[in-house]
Amino acid sequence: MIIRTERETDFDVIDRIHDSAFGHSVESALIRRLRASSGFVKDFSLVAECDGKVVGHVLFTHVTVESPVKSSPAVILAPLAVFSDYRGVGVGTALVAEGIRRTREAGYTLMLVYGHRFYEKKFGFTLAHEQGIFRPNPMPNAPVRMLPLTDGGADGVSGVIKYPKEFRPLIEEWYGKED
Ligand SMILES: CC(C)(COP(=O)(O)OP(=O)(O)OC[C@H]1O[C@@H](n2cnc3c(N)ncnc32)[C@H](O)[C@@H]1OP(=O)(O)O)[C@@H](O)C(=O)NCCC(=O)NCCS
Numbered sequence: 001m002i003i004r005t006e007r008e009t010d011f012d013v014i015d016r017i018h019d020s021a022f023g024h025s026v027e028s029a030l031i032r033r034l035r036a037s038s039g040f041v042k043d044f045s046l047v048a049e050c051d052g053k054v055v056g057h058v059l060f061t062h063v064t065v066e067s068p069v070k071s072s073p074a075v076i077l078a079p080l081a082v083f084s085d086y087r088g089v090g091v092g093t094a095l096v097a098e099g100i101r102r103t104r105e106a107g108y109t110l111m112l113v114y115g116h117r118f119y120e121k122k123f124g125f126t127l128a129h130e131q132g133i134f135r136p137n138p139m140p141n142a143p144v145r146m147l148p149l150t151d152g153g154a155d156g157v158s159g160v161i162k163y164p165k166e167f168r169p170l171i172e173e174w175y176g177k178e179d
Helices: 008-022 026-035 091-105 118-123 166-175
Strands: 003-004 046-051 053-068 070-081 110-114 146-147 159-162
Touching: 003 091, 008 026, 008 053, 008 070, 026 053, 026 070, 026 166, 046 091, 053 091, 053 110, 070 091, 070 159, 070 166, 091 110, 091 118, 118 146
Parallel strands: 070 110
Antiparallel strands: 003 046, 046 053, 053 070, 053 159, 110 146
């Protein structure tokens, strides 16, 4: 398996990976919008190649955690998907591990993810609300998880996550319409 930065020739297969994993095109549309945005970091859009085929993709994006007194940078992991035929053999783990390495190297101290227990089990993500980090529109049963990327990486960080505007349709898919 190879984990590498995405290339333009991967764009269509990346769409197919997410559309088949999520059953709609909200995530692939998000990725295309983010690619066209000023905050996009190419090195944070990773594919996994197995047998010469692209079978998984993950993207990391800059966000901030806003409190009344402070704005703290963080990186959000979203979306992540692997073709169903290639799941359960470590592709998802390898993509996230490389993302952690690259975002840490770029100076990020905190990673956030909205997602299931996969992240807890493999990487030790914990519930972000226990640290006082919340998503924009609190709703039950949809926890944000966090992983400090350095010792003390989450210290003093609390507030509401502010996503780039390109995330709005996905946030509505995740959390329902914001007030
Ligand atoms: C989640 C996903 C990316 C994992 O990819 P993968 O290549 O199968 O991951 P790995 O092989 O590295 O790890 C598989 C492990 O994750 C666990 N896992 C997968 N989905 C899970 C879930 N929904 N809840 C808890 N654990 C989960 C598996 O049980 C397996 O555990 P094991 O290693 O102890 O057997 C893949 O299942 C997928 O594409 N799912 C659909 C899209 C999705 O849910 N994306 C994440 C959104 S938060």
